[in-house]
Amino acid sequence: MPLLEVKNLRTVFDTDVGRVHAVDGVSFSIEKGRTLGMVGESGCGKSVTAASIMRLVPNPPGRIIGGEILWKGRNILDIPSKEMPELRGKEISMIFQDPMTSLNPVFTVRKQMEEVVSRRKGLKGKAADQTIIDMLQTVGIADPSRRVDNYPHELSGGMKQRVMIAMALLAEPDLLIADEPTTALDVTVQAQILHLMKDLQKRLGTAILLITHNMGVVAETCDDVVVMYAGRAIESAPIDELFAANRHPYTRGLLQSIPIPGSNKRDALATIEGVVPSLITPPKGCRFADRCFARQARCTTDDPTLTTIGTGHQVACHFPLEVAR
Amino acid sequence: MSAPLLEVQDLYKSYPVRGGLFSAKQGEVKAVAGVSLTLKKGETLGLVGESGCGKSTLGRTLMRLEAANSGRVLFEGADVLTADKHQLFALRRKIQMIFQDPYSSLNPRLTVGSIVREPLEVHKIGSREEQNARVRELFVAVGLKPEMIDRYPHEFSGGQRQRVGIARALALNPSLIVADEPVSALDVSVQAQVLNLLVELQKKLGLTYLFISHDLGVVEYLSDRIAIMYLGQIVEEGDRETLFREPKHPYTRALLDAMPIADPRRRRDRAPLQGEAPSPLNPPSGCTFHPRCPYATAACKTTIPVLEPVAGSTPDHRAACLRKNEI
Numbered sequence: 001m002p003l004l005e006v007k008n009l010r011t012v013f014d015t016d017v018g019r020v021h022a023v024d025g026v027s028f029s030i031e032k033g034r035t036l037g038m039v040g041e042s043g044c045g046k047s048v049t050a051a052s053i054m055r056l057v058p059n060p061p062g063r064i065i066g067g068e069i070l071w072k073g074r075n076i077l078d079i080p081s082k083e084m085p086e087l088r089g090k091e092i093s094m095i096f097q098d099p100m101t102s103l104n105p106v107f108t109v110r111k112q113m114e115e116v117v118s119r120r121k122g123l124k125g126k127a128a129d130q131t132i133i134d135m136l137q138t139v140g141i142a143d144p145s146r147r148v149d150n151y152p153h154e155l156s157g158g159m160k161q162r163v164m165i166a167m168a169l170l171a172e173p174d175l176l177i178a179d180e181p182t183t184a185l186d187v188t189v190q191a192q193i194l195h196l197m198k199d200l201q202k203r204l205g206t207a208i209l210l211i212t213h214n215m216g217v218v219a220e221t222c223d224d225v226v227v228m229y230a231g232r233a234i235e236s237a238p239i240d241e242l243f244a245a246n247r248h249p250y251t252r253g254l255l256q257s258i259p260i261p262g263s264n265k266r267d268a269l270a271t272i273e274g275v276v277p278s279l280i281t282p283p284k285g286c287r288f289a290d291r292c293f294a295r296q297a298r299c300t301t302d303d304p305t306l307t308t309i310g311t312g313h314q315v316a317c318h319f320p321l322e323v324a325r
Numbered sequence: 326m327s328a329p330l331l332e333v334q335d336l337y338k339s340y341p342v343r344g345g346l347f348s349a350k351q352g353e354v355k356a357v358a359g360v361s362l363t364l365k366k367g368e369t370l371g372l373v374g375e376s377g378c379g380k381s382t383l384g385r386t387l388m389r390l391e392a393a394n395s396g397r398v399l400f401e402g403a404d405v406l407t408a409d410k411h412q413l414f415a416l417r418r419k420i421q422m423i424f425q426d427p428y429s430s431l432n433p434r435l436t437v438g439s440i441v442r443e444p445l446e447v448h449k450i451g452s453r454e455e456q457n458a459r460v461r462e463l464f465v466a467v468g469l470k471p472e473m474i475d476r477y478p479h480e481f482s483g484g485q486r487q488r489v490g491i492a493r494a495l496a497l498n499p500s501l502i503v504a505d506e507p508v509s510a511l512d513v514s515v516q517a518q519v520l521n522l523l524v525e526l527q528k529k530l531g532l533t534y535l536f537i538s539h540d541l542g543v544v545e546y547l548s549d550r551i552a553i554m555y556l557g558q559i560v561e562e563g564d565r566e567t568l569f570r571e572p573k574h575p576y577t578r579a580l581l582d583a584m585p586i587a588d589p590r591r592r593r594d595r596a597p598l599q600g601e602a603p604s605p606l607n608p609p610s611g612c613t614f615h616p617r618c619p620y621a622t623a624a625c626k627t628t629i630p631v632l633e634p635v636a637g638s639t640p641d642h643r644a645a646c647l648r649k650n651e652i
Binding site for chain 2: 159217240261
């Protein structure tokens with residue numbers, strides 16, 4: 001049984017201009033100790049998927065209208081709201097692109113971390129203090145015994161991110177959901193943060209759901225990948241297979257549009273023409289059809305479903321591409 | 326060899342830090358601390374560094390959007406920093422800028438057509454009809470439909486807005502474009518479209534680019550030469566191949582090492598560079614990189630390294646590191 005299994009998840013937002021189908025039938029699963037990368041461009045539904053798993057979709061305007069989120073076999077959507085903080089604090093932790101989403105500006109780092117230590121480990125006073133300072137040290141904060149008494153605004157962006165990660169790690173969760181955790185950071189700090197997350201995984205067997213738009217980060221940290229487009233999962237595969245033997249035209253276009261080391265301006269980059277469709281009135285048929293170079297008549301009428309085409313490899317396309325040699 | 330289009334000599338720009346009673350000056354941040362660089366006509370120089378290294382300030386200072394403290398900026402031999410009002414007005418036709426954020430750099434109350442026409446009006450170029458014709462021509466050049474001229478910025482996607490920004494920058498036929506992170510707010514597939522457009526325009530119009538970015542992948546793709554900045558100074562520069570193949574400054578190496586590569590077969594198990602860049606308010610002594618540098622010696626704490634040619638490398642490969650010829 002996978003640790004987390006998301007089946008046909010549907011999350012909508014009711015807005016003045018209509019109902020936005022932000023996540024419209026997404027399925028994937030994560031095993032213990034593995035890292036699943038979730039990639040896609042702005043508005044594809046990555047973050048809403050994460051928020052849905054945590055039951056953090058603001059209602060109104062948002063609502064989960066269908067599907068199941070099985071956590072160790074139990075449907076998260078059936079858990080009473082008052083039990084959710086317990087699940088969020090102990091079993092699933094989340095880190096965000098903007099650390100101020102999870103840090104409270106009016107409390108010191110110590111105060112905020114004490115709460116996690118006491119709830120998760122039952123530690124108080126000196127013992128709690130030591131645990132906090134050790135963890136700040138682990139995440140690479142220089143001079144932790146002084147920094148612990150700082151307020152969030154006194155820390156740099158990288159330091160705030162580290163504090164948030166330290167809090168997530170103190171909880172020793174079974175699943176860490178990281179939503180663009182390094183997007184706002186410099187590359188050298190990004191490398192440090194990713195290193196930390198992988199280190200935690202090695203020590204505790206934590207599963208990681210890493211949401212990012214950066215294919216480089218995916219290639220370097222993930223075991224499996226699910227590619228999202230317009231509210232759907234359109235391809236998922238083990239990392240090597242996804243890069244070397246992808247079959248969905250969108251996945252291929254996305255990978256080919258990134259300048260890879262050694263490329264230069266004498267070779268034009270591949271592009272995907274057009275724009276993503278409206279999620280208020282999604283097109284009939286395949287959502288990628290109007291931008292797809294391999295489109296055929298059927299693509300504009302029939303909606304493709306995610307189908308298994310190899311070991312751990314699924315694709316939602318009527319005419320999957322040949323594997324490039 | 327032709328004279329350089331742009332020559333920056335020993336440029337300094339610092340900002341006072343104020344606080345306390347009557348906002349007394351308490352110190353200064355040296356955002357640009359003695360930068361020299363040259364750009365030849367038709368080439369692209371990539372300027373790379375992490376947040377706060379001074380790369381954007383450098384771009385703004387050499388366009389005189391910020392007043393420099395000292396140094397010279399020669400554009401086709403004329404000093405931008407000492408130019409009077411009229412000379413500056415003329416220079417501004419030839420140097421244009423593209424900004425990072427396609428959402429905040431366009432006036433939401435103007436149609437995109439008026440935004441692109443504005444530079445022509447300011448510089449009183451052509452009749453109204455000629456200006457309209459030029460705007461349509463620019464729209465076509467950047468891949469926008471001329472029938473979109475009367476729409477407002479909010480009706481456009483991020484990639485389209487960036488095209489509007491590029492059309493505006495091209496309106497006066499500039500020879501130098503300073504592009505400050507022009508693609509970093511865009512999704513990758515859109516980013517590729519804008520990069521292709523920049524390359525195409527350069528080939529067609531013979532433009533020279535100063536391309537400022539934190540993304541080494543994008544910079545490598547676009548640049549002929551690359552300069553790496555750390556704490557207000559250029560620590561290494563060279564042609565693209567040399568810099569990526571044989572980086573000499575330990576900071577350049579750390580940056581290349583930290584850059585994630587979109588190819589799982591090239592996954593590396595590396596020890597990341599420790600710490601963060603120190604505050605430019607109080608930079609370390611000697612080589613400003615020494616507290617984070619795995620190669621630092623006692624001398625690095627006291628001696629300030631100079632940007633000098635690297636022995637046995639290509640002629641324009643220079644690094645500011647005491648140990649550049651041994652590591």
